[in-house]
Amino acid sequence: xxxxxxxxxxxxxxxxxxxxxxxxxxxxxxxxxxxxxxxxxxxxxxxxxxxxxxxxxxxxxxxxxxxxxxxxxxxxxxxxxxxxxxxxxxxxxxxxxxxxxxxxxxxxxxxxxxxxxxxxxxxxxxxxxxxxxxxxxxxxxxxxxxxxxxxxxxxxxxxxxxxxxxxxxxxxxxxxxxxxxxxxxxxxxxxxxxxxxxxxxxxxxxxxxxxxxxxxxxxxxxxxxxxxxxxxxxxxxxxxxxxxxxxxxxxxxxxxxxxxxxxxxxxxxxxxxxxxxxxxxxxxxxxxxxxxxxxxxxxxxxxxxxxxxxxxxxxxxxxxxxxxxxxxxxxxxxxxxxxxxxxxxxxxxxxxxxxxxxxxxxxxxxxxxxxxxxxxxxxxxxxxxxxxxx
Numbered sequence: 001x002x003x004x005x006x007x008x009x010x011x012x013x014x015x016x017x018x019x020x021x022x023x024x025x026x027x028x029x030x031x032x033x034x035x036x037x038x039x040x041x042x043x044x045x046x047x048x049x050x051x052x053x054x055x056x057x058x059x060x061x062x063x064x065x066x067x068x069x070x071x072x073x074x075x076x077x078x079x080x081x082x083x084x085x086x087x088x089x090x091x092x093x094x095x096x097x098x099x100x101x102x103x104x105x106x107x108x109x110x111x112x113x114x115x116x117x118x119x120x121x122x123x124x125x126x127x128x129x130x131x132x133x134x135x136x137x138x139x140x141x142x143x144x145x146x147x148x149x150x151x152x153x154x155x156x157x158x159x160x161x162x163x164x165x166x167x168x169x170x171x172x173x174x175x176x177x178x179x180x181x182x183x184x185x186x187x188x189x190x191x192x193x194x195x196x197x198x199x200x201x202x203x204x205x206x207x208x209x210x211x212x213x214x215x216x217x218x219x220x221x222x223x224x225x226x227x228x229x230x231x232x233x234x235x236x237x238x239x240x241x242x243x244x245x246x247x248x249x250x251x252x253x254x255x256x257x258x259x260x261x262x263x264x265x266x267x268x269x270x271x272x273x274x275x276x277x278x279x280x281x282x283x284x285x286x287x288x289x290x291x292x293x294x295x296x297x298x299x300x301x302x303x304x305x306x307x308x309x310x311x312x313x314x315x316x317x318x319x320x321x322x323x324x325x326x327x328x329x330x331x332x333x334x335x336x337x338x339x340x341x342x343x344x345x346x347x348x349x350x351x352x353x354x355x356x357x358x359x360x361x362x363x364x365x366x367x368x369x370x371x372x373x374x375x376x377x378x379x380x381x382x383x384x385x386x387x388x389x390x
Contacts, residue, residue: 045141057086082159125229213368222364235304241269242373
């Protein structure tokens with residue numbers, strides 16, 4: 001798995017003078033803008049979230065043209081409509097900046113319109129964290145940064161840029177790969193989390209050791225916090241490896257409980273999202289250092305189907321051994337997760353099981369599937385039989 005980026009306070013390796021001059025010039029440029037648009041932080045210190053264009057915006061109609069009529073018709077359509085802003089997608093509320101001066105009237109019966117109203121009516125999470133950090137640490141480079149990572153052709157870039165400017169999104173770094181997979185660029189962009197609608201690309205990213213998940217749009221509206229970023233994680237095969245889940249699937253719950261008791265003091269191996277929790281913890285500690293723990297604008301949740309008394313101690317001790325904290329731990333002992341997530345109201349929830357994702361999004365939770373581990377071979381506890389070739 002990818003490692004966390006170096007801390008600002010740690011001695012940095014010698015950097016090229018040209019690079020420092022470039023960053024100084026960039027700082028001067030943004031500082032002199034009348035709009036006071038925030039300057040992107042240095043990638044080596046930032047918590048970088050890469051989002052695909054189909055995750056950030058709703059491009060269902062455009063995708064249909066691409067699949068049915070081909071790439072040339074798709075590009076032509078995008079060029080013809082480049083002054084028409086794209087509608088928001090699943091990741092939109094996760095990255096939207098604060099919209100104090102924007103007013104919007106839409107037909108509330110439309111699902112997409114409701115999502116847009118929701119996204120524009122709240123101070124969105126990531127940029128609010130950045131704002132708070134800049135108040136406490138004016139020169140800090142340890143901030144969230146958003147990168148648009150897409151296999152769109154550069155000709156489509158104008159419509160993407162126009163849409164980003166229309167919604168006042170703070171996204172300055174793009175990667176448009178002209179039909180090729182963007183996965184090879186994720187490490188070069190020092191990505192901490194990759195969000196996409198393409199499960200195959202997400203799987204490729206996880207294979208490369210990068211935290212990644214497939215985004216799903218909720219089927220109903222949920223009001224999200226405008227002052228606190230709330231991120232919820234499943235445990236096994238998300239924060240942790242699927243070691244324990246393998247035992248459940250192959251040998252049943254009784255053997256699983258015995259195994260967890262026997263190895264209670266042995267930390268679980270890390271899962272694909274551990275490094276993202278670590279990156280969030282790095283930012284949280286900056287607030288704690290200023291005695292802002294109770295007012296921290298980041299809150300993390302562990303929402304697990306594990307039972308607390310029978311198998312909960314090992315996961316908490318594992319987090320402790322990693323030097324990581326989780327703000328709230330909810331052990332559901334197999335109960336549905338959707339109703340609890342409805343109370344938490346996370347900006348994003350990560351789980352490896354599709355039936356948990358489906359239950360969460362039906363109740364309004366923005367959910368992200370992590371295609372990792374033995375759980376991908378099962379559906380609601382039953383082994384998925386491979387299709388027989390004739």
